[in-house]
Amino acid sequence: MKHEMVFGLHAVEALLNRAPERIKELWLLKGRDDERLKVIAELAAQFGVKAQISARKVLDDKAESSQHQGVVARCVAEPVKGEHELDALLDGVETPFLLVLDGVTDPHNLGACLRSADAAGVQGVIVPKDRSVGLTGIVRKVAVGAAESVPLFQVTNLARTLRHLQERGVWIVGAAGEADHDLYQSKLNGPLAIAMGAEGKGLRRLTREVCDELISIPMAGAVSSLNVSVASGICLFEAVRQRQS
Numbered sequence: 722m723k724h725e726m727v728f729g730l731h732a733v734e735a736l737l738n739r740a741p742e743r744i745k746e747l748w749l750l751k752g753r754d755d756e757r758l759k760v761i762a763e764l765a766a767q768f769g770v771k772a773q774i775s776a777r778k779v780l781d782d783k784a785e786s787s788q789h790q791g792v793v794a795r796c797v798a799e800p801v802k803g804e805h806e807l808d809a810l811l812d813g814v815e816t817p818f819l820l821v822l823d824g825v826t827d828p829h830n831l832g833a834c835l836r837s838a839d840a841a842g843v844q845g846v847i848v849p850k851d852r853s854v855g856l857t858g859i860v861r862k863v864a865v866g867a868a869e870s871v872p873l874f875q876v877t878n879l880a881r882t883l884r885h886l887q888e889r890g891v892w893i894v895g896a897a898g899e900a901d902h903d904l905y906q907s908k909l910n911g912p913l914a915i916a917m918g919a920e921g922k923g924l925r926r927l928t929r930e931v932c933d934e935l936i937s938i939p940m941a942g943a944v945s946s947l948n949v950s951v952a953s954g955i956c957l958f959e960a961v962r963q964r965q966s
């Protein structure tokens with residue numbers, strides 16, 4: 722059975738609340754008098770998860786990072802979700818609202834995108850299996866629990882998945898700085914997938930070609946592009962605004 726490390730206060734708390742049975746070992750930092758750690762210790766006790774109170778070095782080693790905020794859990798890895806699980810999700814939602822990340826490789830960016838996706842009410846995030854970061858400990862930490870609440874679908878062929886979404890009535894909007902059409906002119910209130918490009922290269926040619934529409938976020942200053950997680954947040958919340966009105 723594959724295991725993975727989850728660390729950070731929000732990420733471990735979310736895991737305890739959603740799937741405590743996945744946690745096999747839990748380490749809490751010795752000597753840290755912190756309300757949030759107490760909440761985690763209480764939740765762990767409630768679910769019968771035994772916490773080990775350990776020195777910082779132990780937690781640093783377990784997490785392979787010092788960014789654990791005093792809590793690290795070793796848990797059973799969830800099976801990777803792919804095309805089948807995405808179809809099952811689509812069967813169960815009335816108006817799909819999805820985020821597509823075409824090759825985001827920085828774990829901080831994926832974590833921040835998941836966080837925004839959760840806040841916007843996105844039902845799933847789709848990434849290509851290759852050339853993308855997966856759900857690492859840092860991703861989960863940065864996502865502050867959203868990696869536990871928003872399903873991530875890792876697909877073999879992104880363009881094919883997008884075409885499949887179109888067949889199921891989903892409108893694909895690609896975000897690209899050079900598009901002439903701007904975000905605020907776009908109609909985002911139906912079944913929707915917003916596709917964002919990778920940090921360096923943006924949307925790949927094939928992905929761009931499949932999109933029903935390309936939109937840009939108007940830029941007033943000297944820089945030519947936004948960070949992908951910032952751009953995702955802007956696009957998602959414009960869609961939220963339109964979907965509510």
Ligand SMILES: C[S@@+](CC[C@H](N)C(=O)[O-])C[C@H]1O[C@@H](n2cnc3c(N)ncnc32)[C@H](O)[C@@H]1O
Nearest residue numbers: 896897898917918923924937938946947949952
């Ligand atoms: C850091 S940018 C990539 C910049 C890259 N050089 C390019 O040509 O797209 C990462 C992604 O964020 C989104 N993005 C960033 N700024 C944007 C803007 N002004 N309008 C639309 N999308 C933007 C796009 O999806 C882009 O692919």
